[in-house]
Structure formats: C-alpha cells, structure tokens
Amino acid sequence: xxxxxxxxxxxxxxxxxxxxxxxxxxxxxxxxxxxxxxxxxxxxxxxxxxxxxxxxxxxxxxxxxxxxxxxxxxxxxxxxxxxxxxxxxxxxxxxxxxxxxxxxxxxxxxxxxxxxxxxxxxxxxxxxxxxxxxxxxxxxxxxxxxxxxxxxxxxxxxxxxx
Numbered sequence: 001x002x003x004x005x006x007x008x009x010x011x012x013x014x015x016x017x018x019x020x021x022x023x024x025x026x027x028x029x030x031x032x033x034x035x036x037x038x039x040x041x042x043x044x045x046x047x048x049x050x051x052x053x054x055x056x057x058x059x060x061x062x063x064x065x066x067x068x069x070x071x072x073x074x075x076x077x078x079x080x081x082x083x084x085x086x087x088x089x090x091x092x093x094x095x096x097x098x099x100x101x102x103x104x105x106x107x108x109x110x111x112x113x114x115x116x117x118x119x120x121x122x123x124x125x126x127x128x129x130x131x132x133x134x135x136x137x138x139x140x141x142x143x144x145x146x147x148x149x150x151x152x153x154x155x156x157x158x159x160x161x162x
Contacts, residue, residue: 011047020123021119022035035067042067065133116144
C-alpha cells in the first residue's frame with residue numbers, strides 16, 4: 001500500500017505515459033484532458049491497494065487501460081457511430097512531429113485490441129507485461145502486435161502515397 005504522498009509521486013512520474021495512453025483512446029484534445037484526469041484519479045485511487053505483485057509501471061498501465069476501456073464502452077453507449085477523423089494534422093514545427101501525428105492518427109484507426117497492444121509496446125512493455133495488463137496470453141499479444149504493425153504499415157504507407 002502506498003501513502004498519499006507516494007501516490008501523488010506515482011501519478012506525477014507516469015503522467016507523460018498516461019497522457020499518451022489517453023491520446024491513443026481519444027482524438028479530441030479537450031476530451032483527452034478529461035480522460036487523462038479520470039485516468040489519473042483512477043491510478044491515484046488504485047495505488048492505495050498496490051501490493052507489489054507487478055512493477056509500478058505495469059500496475060499503472062493496467063489501471064489506465066482499464067479506465068480507457070470503460071471510457072470507450074461508455075462513449076459507444078452514448079453515440080452510435082463515431083467516425084475517426086481522417087484529416088491529418090499539418091506540422092508547423094518539424095518532420096518528426098508530423099510523423100508522430102501520422103503515427104498517432106494511424107494508431108487511432110486500429111481496433112481497440114490492436115491499439116492497446118501497440119500503445120503499450122510504444123511505452124516499452126514486454127509481451128509478457130502486456131499480456132498481464134490485458135489479461136490475455138502472450139501468444140494473443142504476439143498475434144495482435146503483428147497485425148497492428150502490418151495495418152500501421154499499410155495506413156502509414158497509404159498516407160505517404162496518397
């Protein structure tokens with residue numbers, strides 16, 4: 001169990017990762033901020049019961065992804081057909097920012113199971129850790145990761161060619 005001060009530190013330390021997770025589930029910047037607040041609160045509350053069964057990073061990611069899944073379910077119940085934005089953001093600063101935006105746009109077009117795996121891979125999680133967070137097998141994670149990479153290559157290739 002973590003004290004309030006330790007929970008504050010955990011949320012602060014993993015804030016960048018939590019923001020990236022939120023952005024992989026929500027395209028709208030204002031709604032991303034709302035989701036990030038919900039995730040941060042959920043992580044802070046959950047840390048009170050942290051027993052050390054997994055690394056703190058894995059624990060935080062699991063709480064964040066579970067909160068995001070709840071968010072997606074809630075959002076899908078509120079709106080019937082939400083279409084992802086096809087418009088690419090125009091980079092005003094650098095080529096790397098444009099590539100990063102293209103990647104996030106492509107990731108957001110993946111199905112939820114593929115998006116979960118690829119987002120966690122980008123955060124540096126191993127297949128074993130991803131399987132633990134998502135409550136599935138490493139084989140399923142491996143299969144999803146392969147499909148996600150293939151689809152991302154296709155999506156990013158079509159963005160560059162068309």
